[in-house]
Amino acid sequence: MDNVDNVDNRFIFQNSTINALLEGLYDDNVTVGQVREYGNLGLGTFNTLDGEMVVLDGRVFKVKAGGGIVSPVKDSENIPFSVVTMFHADKSVDSEEPMTLAELHKHLDTLRPSQNIFYAFRIEGRFGYIKTRSVPPQKKPYSRLSEVVKDQSEFEFRDVEGFLVGFWMPSYMKDINVPGYHLHFLSRDRTKGGHLLACLTGKIEIGIDYIYDFRMRLPGSREFLEMDLSGKPSELETVEQDRK
DSSP states (O other): OOOGGGOOSOOEEEESOHHHHHHTOOOOOEEHHHHHTTOSEEEEEOGGGOSEEEEETTEEEEEOSSTTOEEEOOTTOEESEEEEEOOOOSEEEEEOSOOBHHHHHHHHHTTOSOSSSEEEEEEEEEEEEEEEEEOOOOOSSOOOHHHHGGGOEEEEEEEEEEEEEEEEEOGGGTTTSOSEEEEEEEETTSSOEEEEEEEEEEEEEEEEEEEOOEEEEOOOSHHHHTOOOOOOHHHHHHHHSOOO
């Protein structure tokens, strides 16, 4: 692993916090174009919670709840929460062993030399099974995210080629981002995707980026300034996991 004194200027950029999203802050004036200046890989969502965001190779895609339609996004569109980085793999590992999502997490654990820094992942290849979700756009007054995901749309794909992109965050980030793994999927033909709930891997190539720098922009709205962001960990677990 690189010594921190030799690390280049790579960093993770995030707008807003995961707890603000949990509380129902689904609007901000940050644009897709602004976020693309900070990263070519990442994830997030869009104003009114209108779909899941996947950032791959510098392009931003939206996965809609209605039918799971995937479409490229204009730079002018606004986003309330995103996490991106200029991805550069410090390590690449091939795997042909079938792995469930839990097994994939354990395998990725072996590639992380520390529990205290940040990691970005770009996993490319064939998947025997993928299960994802997206949520429908919301109307004010917004419900908490834990209520919104009760009406999420779920999609299942079999024998599909594509990409998993996302991050691993240390436990000390729990009020700012999702501790542990957070991955989104996009198919190679850019027609399928969403927040990853389950998978069975096939032949894949795993790229991992070690990152020592984290930068965040906070919303300036009155709603954010007056929000109680003390956090509710059990709600985050409910939002992130497969509801089955």
